[in-house]
Amino acid sequence: MIRRAGSSWAKGGSTFMIRIAGLIDWIKGLSRIFSVGERLTLIPADSTAGRALVTVIAIMTFLATLTGGSAILVREASRDWSATAAREMTIQIKPVSGRNAEGDGKKIVQALQDLPGIEDARLFTREESARLLEPWLGSGVDLGELPVPTLVVVKLGGASPATLATLKDRVRRISPAAVVDDHRGWVQRLERMAGALVIVALMVLGLVLTAMGLAIAFATRGAMAGSREIVLVLHFVGASDHFIAREFQRHFLRLGLRGAAFGGLAAIIIFLLSGWLTSRWSADPAGEQIEALFGQFNLGGGGYLTIGFISAMMALLTGLISRKVVYRQLRRVG
């Protein structure tokens, strides 16, 4: 094209830009013809709607993996609590007038030494009991003036129910004021709470998946409407519905993989960061308490594999839903 003298710079500039764009297109086209193994992409890969969908999938994957990871953490913490609590037993000897609680405690410790399955039995000193009560009563309190029970902590190493019955019998004979607490009620409550949290997490996961499924279905319909001309041409050049549905599936799987990778990676970073922060906090007493309550923010290999699995499932789900929606639309349109 010959530019006439006197034509405006703007016009000249736009002509130049068109030429540049044409040249870029030509180079792109040439590179595609001679590229080896690259497959023809029938549904345009980059669009605003596509980028928005990648963001939605990334957010959904992030939420899903965060929920899944949290469920794993809660389950692991619950197992730790249960295992720790089940390995211990506490015997409380209430102060009763006319009886020496501390003396009874020593006798109980003696009486339990020879029982099979008992690893250790130890009488808590007054100082240790005071330390336990310190958060509620403050420091420097004389426990002698308070009706504080004497504690014997028993560590169990696979004691049979028969042994536990013998243990309870021996304790009762030594001190009628002694109460054996095997933490069973506490463990059950913990397990119920952890179970409820895992169920809630699964429900959230289900809602996230449903929301994502709907978002993908809408996005697919939108993409189909936007690619109506492409679908029409494909039909006329002899493409089957299966082929067209597969093309859309491939397109959405690609978007799904991108979104799921971003979301999954973000969740992994969050868990790694939380693990690192809690390991730093556990150096002080408050951190110790948090760690005792929630366990370590350490997912472990299985947890990270689960995040990878959920992310892969999200991508796969994206492809499958889009294929189904496209196929149904094509059948409906006829």
Next chain:
Amino acid sequence: MVRFENVGLRYGSGEEVLTDLSFAITRNSFQFLTGPSGAGKTTLMRLILMSLKPTRGLITLFDRDTSTIAKDEITAIRRRIGVVFQDFRLLDHLTTYENVALPLFVQGREERSYRAEVTELLKWVGLGEKISAFPPILSGGEKQRAAIARALIVRPELLLADEPTGNVDPSLAKRLLRLFVELHKSGTSIVIATHDLGLMDQFDSARRLVLGEGRLHVYD
């Protein structure tokens, strides 16, 4: 190859836009489909392509009654028909080469099995230099030739071309017509929808199907 028997078409509850069409397109035949604008040439082509269903009558395509054809069979039949659309319908995000190769690609053929074939055809229609160009930068005539090449690449048994010379100058129109005649000689049945009398006069041995007021008149 194609047989219409008392075919009628109406949109909704309106009057019939095509009435009592009865004709046949035989193997290795050449015909112009003509008539004034809005006479229904494109509609008739859409009926042949099975993108429209007739309201009444019988259409037989490759010895199959179109009213009883399953969806999967429609795909198989369309692969035997080449179409050149009036508005080209090239995909803008694909190169000229990819657009022309599209019918082979959707059949699942390996790219290396058709690369030489597509390149050769593009050279034949005069687009050898535009092989990697995208449609938005092609001229009207180049788009037209790319659309024709796309229809020809599968060596169709029947070629439907809707106003294939509508966007080109007379000399190019003549060249394109020669291209269709060559194809016809190689055994393809051709239907060219046009209202260009000059074009039809250049190949006056061809049959003329004239559409007017919804009815078809055949001049052998």
